[in-house]
Amino acid sequence: MTTLKLTTALACAFALTGVGAAQAWQPTKPVEFVVTSGAGGGTDNFARMIQSIITKNKLIEQPIVVVNKGGGSGAEGYIHGKAGKGDPHRVIFGTNNAYLLPYVAKLGYKLSDLTPVSALALDEFLLWVNGKAEYADARAYIEAVKAKPLGFKMAGSQSKDTDQTLTSMIQDVTGAKFIYVPFQGGSAAATQLAGGHVDSNVNNPNENIGQWKAGQVKPLCVFSPVRLAKGEPVFEGKGWGDIPTCKEAGLPIETFQMPRTVWLPADVPTDSVKFYEGVLEKVSETPEWKEFITRTAQTGRFMKGKELTDFVAKDEAANKKVFEAEGWVAK
Amino acid sequence: MDNIANLMHGFSVALTTHHILLMMAGVLLGILVGVLPGLGAPNGVSLLLPLTFSMDPVSAIILLTSLYWGALFGGSTTSILFNIPGEPSSVATTFDGHPMAKQGRATEALSFAFLSAGFGAMAGVVLITLLSGWVANFALKFSSPEYFAVYFMTFASFIGLGGASPLKAVVSMGIGFTLASIGMDSVSGNIRLTYDFDVLLAGVSFLIAVIGLFGIGELLLTMEEGLKFDGVHAKVRIRDVLTTAAKLPRYWLALLRSSAIGIWMGITPGGPTAASFMSYAMAKRSSRNPDKFGKGEPEGVIAPETADHAAGSAAMLPMLALGIPGSATAAVMMGGLMIWGLNPGPTLFTDRPDFVWGLIASMYLGNVVAVVVVLATVPLFASILRIPFSIVGPVIVVICFIGAYTVGSKPFDIWLALAFGVIGYVFKKLDYPIAPLVLAMVIGDKAEDAFRQSMIFSQGSLKIFWSNPLVSTLMAIGLALLLFPLIGVARRGVRRLATARDQ
């Protein structure tokens, strides 16, 4: 343990001395983008979109290689990042699972094995019910659920993940009690709701938009402090901006959002962190990125440095509270 | 007849020189990734995805789907020639395809495979054209209990096949199930059976098992036999391709039955791999001489290939209309759709008719292009067998291990492939059947998830599997498939008793 600390200290010292000597850091070999989801997943789209923007605008001189390491809900990717300790050519793309996974499962990495770089967007969550359901708003739906504990099914993606955490929060503030059914992904949760096999889900906008357009599902409220950006109408003249926030609709959860995050391994030179921060900030300002954000109805928000670490600390604390209450924390 | 008009419009979108060239490029690239075991269609599609960001969506999807068709064909090629399934769905093709190649009938086996695959794909596309609306609604009726019933049917059809020692079949299938449950359990969120080894977090990839069990295991056996590989004597003539084509109509029943199974499994969530296994099982069961299966029976190639491609193309429908990816490749393409700004869903057909019908038209054209291209490569591939085995053998070894590494870029997978190779060799020598292991690995965890989701739905009551006409029918068919062989055995036993008494 002591030797490890010593090497870490030494590595840091070298990194620090390197700062003065070298000019702004630049990648010297191909950069590896580690995606903590399988091909086709949300994080995969996020990373490949950034890759395409970087390549198109020539923001990084070296080629970029994308690798999917989605095993163990993404833990595989973060462990791969940990193994690249001190290597600034390994960039890891994820969500808040970077800091939440170690709580719910016994894993071979800790948050301190990663260096935060930035977050580029917040994925929003909405409460959806079947398009034919009679509930006019979130309050009516929650009342119905409260009247019949364990009589309503909430579909979500995975277990002990964002969807189930949010379900647990809803139960906590309202006293309602759902049966939570974990599916393999948001698209399965969407079709199960459209087919009327479950009563609601808390999908992200782009996971349910296809079904909403067809009127098979309808949104009740969005778990965000402010309404979503206006955008084009989706169904019967209503668009994203017309959906009330959950607080307005009588479901007192101020905010529940999932950051799309980027990390480096631990002990990388400070200059390399600055370099990627710079590149990603430029990415977040391109028209292509803005279009991607609008299309997927995410909220674009670039965070780095203190703002990011503060956000992480706050998000971590809120989730930890739920994990402890539900008894999900892995021993 | 709206659909026909739409399709004609689709042809006008898809039928340009630019698109035909894209199809040919896609098919050729697909054959390349399909031939390399491990790389496979999902990887190939995600690697090409960045290239498509700057294309218009119709061209992009034509390139990607053509690559998919090419990869499916490439996967069958290596199954037949070297007993290495390049794609999971071509495992069942090895059962009879490789014995045919060993007997010097590689050209025949390849031609049968490609032609019947083309037939299956066409059947799938015709269905999409004619019944898209109806099928999309039907697929919405499926929830976890129905999913489980479909997997149950697949197992039931395969278990009844018999053959090897039942105890050994149980061991083999059990190992497959347990391997499938390693890694993240999505229903409980627990990480199971990794014994604290990080390398097991992502589970044991099915592809690694196949590369080892089939590829390396087969090489060890071939070596032990003293390099007897009759492919050397095979004459490769383009005429053989044509005579094989002339023989195909004789198998019309197998073609139709396999297309039906494939389409069914493509629409329901069974997928191409389950479809090919089930189709093989049904072909063997309904055959007049089931003993020939596994020893180089053409129908054993035709049945899985037709079903595989029928399922592959029919699975595009739930992907477009519902946003359910029917296969790993479809999942990647769906990611692509979102990046191109298209949202899969019921309204995609009305919102973007150019795209949807262009794609469907391109599926007709793409498969014709693919069949022509791969048939042209048959002599080339078949002549690989004429190269002395002392060169081809080591090259296959290299391909297998490089393939194993490309699955997940993990050095551990190389060791795992080696271990599976030894297991495959020992199992084959001792008559342990390998097919049940593979089938259990592919759909074991999906079946488990569907079962446990159903139990959450019903709060622990098994009655949910008989709760509506659809799921009850599926379960009843599954039970019948499971029990029929037993009844057959019992009847034969009774008859034997009766004849014994007569004497």
Added chain:
Amino acid sequence: MITRFRAEITTAAATALFGLGIVRGALEFGIGWDSSGPQPGAFPFYTGMLVTLASLATVGLTIVRRVAGSAQLQEHFLDGERARRVASFFLPLFAFVVLSMTLGMYAATILYLVFAMRFQGHYGWLPTLATALGAAAFFYLALEKFFQIGLLKGPIEPLLGL
């Protein structure tokens, strides 16, 4: 000399042990049935159990057949000649895997193909080197350049500036 009997017993014992290992691993997660159906460990537990029981039954059956004097079980699983052939293929293959880990997959590919063709297949140096270098170059161009997938690399590639 290994008889088929010994091979059968050893294999069945190995699969029985594998089954037991799974059973042990599954016990960690609960194997019962609660209101939400089977617990996470239940499915692996029962399949592991099934593997173990079927393996033990295979052992039993094999012993019974042996006692009954089955000729098949007396056969050689591997005789000298065959064992030599398998070993002459398997050992280089094993060396290839070890070399891949240490020298990287490209160097291992070249060394392995050279060994197999020149020293086992007795081909001339020219076809041997052409095949070995050709294969390595093909994989390099197809994977690293076209598909941008990196293979395992060793100490040699950086020296060549690749």
